Amino acid sequence: MKVVFLLCPNMLATSVTLPLELLRAAEALNNSARDLKNKNIKALDIQLASVDGKPVKTHTGLTLNADCAVQDCDDADIVYLPALWRNPFPTVSGSPTTTAWLNNLYENGCTIAGVGTGCCFMAEAGLLDNKPATTHWHFFDAFQHRYPLVQLKRQYFITQAGNLYCTGSVNALADLTVLFIQRYYSKHVASHVERHFFHEIRQAYQSGTSLLEQENSHPDEEIIQTQIWLRDNFAKEIKLNDVAQLFSMSPRTFTRRFKNATGHTPLHYLQNIRIDVAKDLLQTSNLSVSEIMFRVGYHDPTHFTNLFKKSLGVTPSQYRTTVRAKLFSV
Numbered sequence: 291m292k293v294v295f296l297l298c299p300n301m302l303a304t305s306v307t308l309p310l311e312l313l314r315a316a317e318a319l320n321n322s323a324r325d326l327k328n329k330n331i332k333a334l335d336i337q338l339a340s341v342d343g344k345p346v347k348t349h350t351g352l353t354l355n356a357d358c359a360v361q362d363c364d365d366a367d368i369v370y371l372p373a374l375w376r377n378p379f380p381t382v383s384g385s386p387t388t389t390a391w392l393n394n395l396y397e398n399g400c401t402i403a404g405v406g407t408g409c410c411f412m413a414e415a416g417l418l419d420n421k422p423a424t425t426h427w428h429f430f431d432a433f434q435h436r437y438p439l440v441q442l443k444r445q446y447f448i449t450q451a452g453n454l455y456c457t458g459s460v461n462a463l464a465d466l467t468v469l470f471i472q473r474y475y476s477k478h479v480a481s482h483v484e485r486h487f488f489h490e491i492r493q494a495y496q497s498g499t500s501l502l503e504q505e506n507s508h509p510d511e512e513i514i515q516t517q518i519w520l521r522d523n524f525a526k527e528i529k530l531n532d533v534a535q536l537f538s539m540s541p542r543t544f545t546r547r548f549k550n551a552t553g554h555t556p557l558h559y560l561q562n563i564r565i566d567v568a569k570d571l572l573q574t575s576n577l578s579v580s581e582i583m584f585r586v587g588y589h590d591p592t593h594f595t596n597l598f599k600k601s602l603g604v605t606p607s608q609y610r611t612t613v614r615a616k617l618f619s620v
Contacts, residue, residue, distance in 0.1 A: 297356050297372070316471040393415050407429055413440050421441060520559065530557060
């Protein structure tokens with residue numbers, strides 16, 4: 291996977307350094323951990339690009355060296371656009387080379403992720419016209435005035451419009467990068483990276499602060515109804531054969547159609563729902579692990595623990611300890 295970070299004068303260095311370190315950590319974990327390794331994953335190709343290929347000084351005075359000029363990066367899987375310190379519009383409007391470069395990459399299927407005022411690059415290029423977007427809260431009004439065709443979503447920290455992602459802060463960009471890691475490597479690797487870097491309880495990218503498209507969107511309306519039913523009834527004792535009968539399908543047809551539509555078997559999909567709810571309860575409630583187990587539809591502690599560990603690499607108790615850890619205590 292080729293990842294390119296755009297370098298601009300007066301940028302925030304953390305716009306590059308934090309996601310870069312998250313990606314490199316994911317690569318190292320995938321290569322070293324026996325239980326995580328995916329041998330089919332290619333090495334990351336990470337490049338820093340500036341408009342002219344020369345070093346760029348950030349707003350704190352830190353100089354970042356570019357590997358190439360933007361015109362020499364005519365292909366990429368992901369491009370990160372940095373946040374700019376204070377008024378971004380002189381920099382954005384004064385860089386037609388960058389906007390033309392972004393348009394070309396987008397046409398070739400590249401994923402583009404902007405943070406804060408860096409989202410203005412996409413808006414300036416016209417890529418966000420009639421699409422949802424967000425930016426740094428301080429520039430909401432100025433952004434909306436300058437780009438009236440963009441559907442500004444002030445209540446969200448992360449928005450998605452196809453391959454275009456906008457984040458309102460560096461923290462939100464970190465959450466988005468964890469999502470990219472999960473997609474490229476695995477849920478295991480993403481979970482390990484998140485726990486290594488962020489001990490405190492964080493808002494996951496799937497939360498109400500994110501406007502992301504459903505990863506498993508598909509045209510099979512009957513399967514969509516079964517997904518909704520499973521999400522509404524996950525805490526109950528569920529027999530998937532009964533679910534198939536409820537929606538007038540044979541068990542074999544149900545399993546085949548469900549997997550074709552979502553990429554998961556019905557059982558795996560149900561397990562993911564239950565584990566995600568269990569994660570949230572472990573983070574935000576004082577319920578015991580046993581109580582949480584019952585609330586998400588399991589009755590065998592060993593089975594629940596094994597499923598949780600298989601999904602996240604740690605037991606429920608270890609997960610709770612990690613996400614609630616504090617650096618300082620009185």
